[in-house]
Amino acid sequence: MLVNPDSxxxxxxxxxxVGTDDKxxxxxxxxxxxxxxxxxxxxxxxxQNSYFRKGMVGDWMNHFGDREKEIIKQIGGxxxxxxxxxxxxxx
Numbered sequence: 001m002l003v004n005p006d007s008x009x010x011x012x013x014x015x016x017x018v019g020t021d022d023k024x025x026x027x028x029x030x031x032x033x034x035x036x037x038x039x040x041x042x043x044x045x046x047x048q049n050s051y052f053r054k055g056m057v058g059d060w061m062n063h064f065g066d067r068e069k070e071i072i073k074q075i076g077g078x079x080x081x082x083x084x085x086x087x088x089x090x091x
Contacts, residue, residue: 001083002057005029008083061091 001008009028013020030036034043034055041047043055053059064072072080073089080086 001085 006022006025006029009025010020013025034052035041038045038047038050038052038055041050041052041055046054053063061069069091077089081088
């Protein structure tokens with residue numbers, strides 16, 4: 001998602017059978033960027049009082065224990081792999 005957000009957003013629209021164009025995709029990417037939703041913080045800058053933690057790839061795993069990770073793998077593991085958040089279930 002961070003490497004090529006435009007193509008991922010377009011793919012999501014296509015999956016949902018919603019028409020779109022480059023202008024809309026660019027707007028969605030811009031308005032949902034970490035810097036925009038966090039009030040101007042750059043990726044890696046943490047604010048423990050904010051809903052938006054750090055904006056770093058993989059940081060979410062630091063906030064779950066083994067039990068939570070197993071539940072996530074069972075419920076959405078294949079989607080996590082499909083959307084390239086992880087390469088396999090060995091996380």
